[in-house]
Amino acid sequence: MRMKTFRAANSTAAFAKVKADLGADAVILSNKTVTENGAKCCEIVAAVDATPTSTKPRTKENVLEDALTGSTGWQREWSQIKGQIMALMKPQMDPEILSPRQRLAMEYLEREDVDDKTLARIFCELREDANRSIITVLESMVEARPFRAGCFDNTFHAFAGPGGVGKTSSLIRLALREKKNNPKARICLATADGGRGKGRLVLKHYAELSGLAFRDLVTREDFISLCKESNQFDKIFIDLPGLPGNTSLEDFTTLYGIAGCKDLSIHLVLNPYYSKPQFERFLAKYKSEQLASVIWTKLDEACTFGSILNMAFASGLPVSALSYGAGLKNSIAPATREMVWRLLFMRKLPGGDIQP
Ligand SMILES: Nc1nc2c(ncn2[C@@H]2O[C@H](COP(=O)(O)OP(=O)(O)O)[C@@H](O)[C@H]2O)c(=O)[nH]1
Numbered sequence: 279m280r281m282k283t284f285r286a287a288n289s290t291a292a293f294a295k296v297k298a299d300l301g302a303d304a305v306i307l308s309n310k311t312v313t314e315n316g317a318k319c320c321e322i323v324a325a326v327d328a329t330p331t332s333t334k335p336r337t338k339e340n341v342l343e344d345a346l347t348g349s350t351g352w353q354r355e356w357s358q359i360k361g362q363i364m365a366l367m368k369p370q371m372d373p374e375i376l377s378p379r380q381r382l383a384m385e386y387l388e389r390e391d392v393d394d395k396t397l398a399r400i401f402c403e404l405r406e407d408a409n410r411s412i413i414t415v416l417e418s419m420v421e422a423r424p425f426r427a428g429c430f431d432n433t434f435h436a437f438a439g440p441g442g443v444g445k446t447s448s449l450i451r452l453a454l455r456e457k458k459n460n461p462k463a464r465i466c467l468a469t470a471d472g473g474r475g476k477g478r479l480v481l482k483h484y485a486e487l488s489g490l491a492f493r494d495l496v497t498r499e500d501f502i503s504l505c506k507e508s509n510q511f512d513k514i515f516i517d518l519p520g521l522p523g524n525t526s527l528e529d530f531t532t533l534y535g536i537a538g539c540k541d542l543s544i545h546l547v548l549n550p551y552y553s554k555p556q557f558e559r560f561l562a563k564y565k566s567e568q569l570a571s572v573i574w575t576k577l578d579e580a581c582t583f584g585s586i587l588n589m590a591f592a593s594g595l596p597v598s599a600l601s602y603g604a605g606l607k608n609s610i611a612p613a614t615r616e617m618v619w620r621l622l623f624m625r626k627l628p629g630g631d632i633q634p
Pocket residue numbers: 439440441442443444445446447448477520575576577578579601602603604605609
């Protein structure tokens with residue numbers, strides 16, 4: 279057994295070092311907050327079986343062969359199978375079966391980047407009844423659950439998603455909104471994104487400016503302390519870091535002890551203009567029992583909104599908020615179904631602007 283100690287600004291960064299150095303099979307022996315040069319940081323002791331898993335030399339030919347034989351695992355195989363199922367289904371999706379109005383709606387959605395899987399489901403519903411409106415089908419596929427009091431009553435709300443997607447901005451905007459609507463609300467902003475610097479400072483700044491509490495989450499010890507004082511707060515908003523390549527949300531929540539917290543919802547923040555394989559990757563990477571909604575940001579930079587429908591269908595998650603501008607004022611709205619329909623069918627942003 280090979281044992282090694284890793285230090286980094288927070289658990290995520292330390293865990294990424296563990297994986298990069300010892301591989302995915304590494305076992306974490308301890309994970310604690312330590313002080314280095316006066317600053318809090320995370321120290322992980324990890325171990326791995328000394329026997330190497332593969333003896334194959336990493337020559338150019340071997341790398342190419344691995345790639346071509348699909349050694350990236352079952353995900354690739356499954357996506358190939360799905361592709362084949364769709365290829366078999368497509369000729370069965372005869373548009374002539376639909377009423378002209380339904381056909382027009384299907385063609386429209388295809389142009390708006392609604393994917394084949396979602397279109398196939400809509401088609402199957404429509405062909406049962408020529409009078410069925412597409413909106414009633416979509417209503418069964420997309421739920422809106424506005425991010426406001428009464429809809430998400432739990433205390434902890436964590437914001438996850440790729441780096442730069444708009445997690446910190448959405449968190450601040452929603453926290454300030456909550457404070458404005460309910461000035462007596464006791465709100466805490468916490469960051470597990472300490473290593474990145476800027477996001478943490480922005481969060482701290484807004485917390486101080488608006489009279490909100492602020493906490494740093496460097497390791498699970500900090501999360502445990504926050505849980506202990508959580509009855510002092512009505513809402514705790516947690517800013518999560520963009521997770522490094524091979525770290526999943528479940529790795530992260532387990533590492534921080536967040537996974538067992540029943541009073542916590544995770545909101546996945548996404549932009550509508552990622553590519554299809556990228557969305558599939560996010561679905562696998564951010565899979566979690568605690569995922570409660572999707573927040574769509576940078577709508578003002580998108581020109582189609584089909585991915586909102588694709589994601590709702592693939593994940594079963596409701597849409598909770600829509601962000602449509604870089605500024606902190608008047609740029610986020612708790613989502614309603616009408617807003618989603620207006621985006622999808624009129625490219626109209628919640629603020630009223632229409633996208634070209
Ligand atoms: N145009 C536009 N920019 C946004 C939106 N939301 C966030 N941003 C910008 O995107 C950048 C990254 O946002 P940030 O919240 O730091 O992302 P994070 O890395 O996920 O926390 C910042 O410059 C934000 O101002 C939005 O809805 N529209």
